[in-house]
Amino acid sequence: MTDGELPEVSGYKRSHVVVSAVVGIAVALLSVWWAQGFNVFYESLYRVNPGTGAADGIGADWVAGNSIPALDFLIALIHAADVILGLFILVLVFLHWAAFRRLAGKMRQPGERSTDAVATDGGEPGGDER
Amino acid sequence: MSNLDHGKFTRVTTTFHSLLALDVFLLFFSGYAIMFNDELWWLMELMGGAAGVSAVHRVTGIALIALIFFWVVLQVISPTGRSNFREILPGKGDVDAFIQDVQFMLGRADERHPNARQFGGYKADEVPLLSYVGKGVVFIFSVELTLLAVSGLLIWSKTGLAALFQTKAAAAAFVTFHGLLGVIMLMGVMFHVFEHGMHPAFYPVETKAFIPRSLVPERHGDDDPETTGIERLTLSASWGKVSTVFGAMTVIGIVSVMIGSIFDEGYPVPRELAIGGGPSNLLLTVGINIGILVLGIGLVLSMYGNVLRLRWERQLEEQERTGGEGGDVGTADD
Numbered sequence: 463m464t465d466g467e468l469p470e471v472s473g474y475k476r477s478h479v480v481v482s483a484v485v486g487i488a489v490a491l492l493s494v495w496w497a498q499g500f501n502v503f504y505e506s507l508y509r510v511n512p513g514t515g516a517a518d519g520i521g522a523d524w525v526a527g528n529s530i531p532a533l534d535f536l537i538a539l540i541h542a543a544d545v546i547l548g549l550f551i552l553v554l555v556f557l558h559w560a561a562f563r564r565l566a567g568k569m570r571q572p573g574e575r576s577t578d579a580v581a582t583d584g585g586e587p588g589g590d591e592r
Numbered sequence: 593m594s595n596l597d598h599g600k601f602t603r604v605t606t607t608f609h610s611l612l613a614l615d616v617f618l619l620f621f622s623g624y625a626i627m628f629n630d631e632l633w634w635l636m637e638l639m640g641g642a643a644g645v646s647a648v649h650r651v652t653g654i655a656l657i658a659l660i661f662f663w664v665v666l667q668v669i670s671p672t673g674r675s676n677f678r679e680i681l682p683g684k685g686d687v688d689a690f691i692q693d694v695q696f697m698l699g700r701a702d703e704r705h706p707n708a709r710q711f712g713g714y715k716a717d718e719v720p721l722l723s724y725v726g727k728g729v730v731f732i733f734s735v736e737l738t739l740l741a742v743s744g745l746l747i748w749s750k751t752g753l754a755a756l757f758q759t760k761a762a763a764a765a766f767v768t769f770h771g772l773l774g775v776i777m778l779m780g781v782m783f784h785v786f787e788h789g790m791h792p793a794f795y796p797v798e799t800k801a802f803i804p805r806s807l808v809p810e811r812h813g814d815d816d817p818e819t820t821g822i823e824r825l826t827l828s829a830s831w832g833k834v835s836t837v838f839g840a841m842t843v844i845g846i847v848s849v850m851i852g853s854i855f856d857e858g859y860p861v862p863r864e865l866a867i868g869g870g871p872s873n874l875l876l877t878v879g880i881n882i883g884i885l886v887l888g889i890g891l892v893l894s895m896y897g898n899v900l901r902l903r904w905e906r907q908l909e910e911q912e913r914t915g916g917e918g919g920d921v922g923t924a925d926d
Contacts, residue, residue: 468808468809469805469806469809471805473602473604473805473806474604474673475670478669478670478673479666482666482670485662485665486658486659486665489657489661490654490657494657496745497745497746497749497752499749528761528765529761530757530758530762530765541772543776545854547776548849551780552847554787555783556697557693557694557697558786558787560696560697561704562790562791562835563835565793565822568822569792569793569822569823570824570825572827
């Protein structure tokens, strides 16, 4: 019988897997080492903001408001994406839920007797089981 | 039933899927214990407080970068990987599959489109490597994981935060951005768990992602079938109740984290002053916890899939030892 035969599968070569794993681990370690080393370049920091207001003085910007307006936009954008994609994902959930219920309806119900047994002489498939 | 449904992915792919799942689940548990701290305070306590949670998040973050680069390099350098690029490109069939799914839901189509079909059965030959949802998952996860890894690295160190963002508010805003990005994946993974856990023919878990192609017979007896053969399978007795409860949990989880993401942004100061920065709403707390429970069940199902693989391997070994007399190979894992 051919049913039980396992296929010959040409998957990924071991060497390719090893090379990829080494590169992956190396990149991960390097990127973390790189991120660890992010350092403050003090000349570029707003350390002194002359003035007498509440947000002025040494180190003022670190405690003042958002200095990167683009971030406001990014956050608004992601909020919108979260809601829009969230609603779409909900549509997919309901779509699949409904499809699953229909498919389940096509299946044999639990406890239902099998009917694809070979018919006996003069009988019909599954007739003997009734 | 046919086993062709199960034998789609290589062992490298199934192993990668399990590792990625474990890693992403841990990233979710640690990351959202921080972002949804009002609701998931217990999760943070469980992982050893703020220090423990950020340690878990960082270690799994490094692992995620390793996994991403492992996969990208493998897809580029190996012929098998390169030949897969064609398989993941969305086509007209995928749009048709979505439309036909809507029609199937409304009762206007008799079966799901091959590009949507999870259970191929006798007609498994018509079913592509990835369904339209599978392709969407690959694309969205690729974009999300890249953005999350990059933004995660940018907030890795405090000095880096100070240098890159100049102000506390901007730094907090970027951390918020990182957290909000992940919400899309958080909701997507809940759906993914439902989709592959509650299919009536595969309930409680679709073994496709766990049992590699090399262990699954590729041929079956019926040569010219008219249907997928799903009508010959018996529905599990618990499917009705469990799928209803789990479906409801999935919907509640998705809705809750979606609502939570709007309020729990923590930037630059919460819009309304409340302890912890979000609305201390009991319903939302319950809902987000249900969402986390859905993910927890996903993690358990992923492990169960691997248990099934081990059992299947053991059964195949057993049959080899007894010279293949052990009976029908094709019925063991369902």
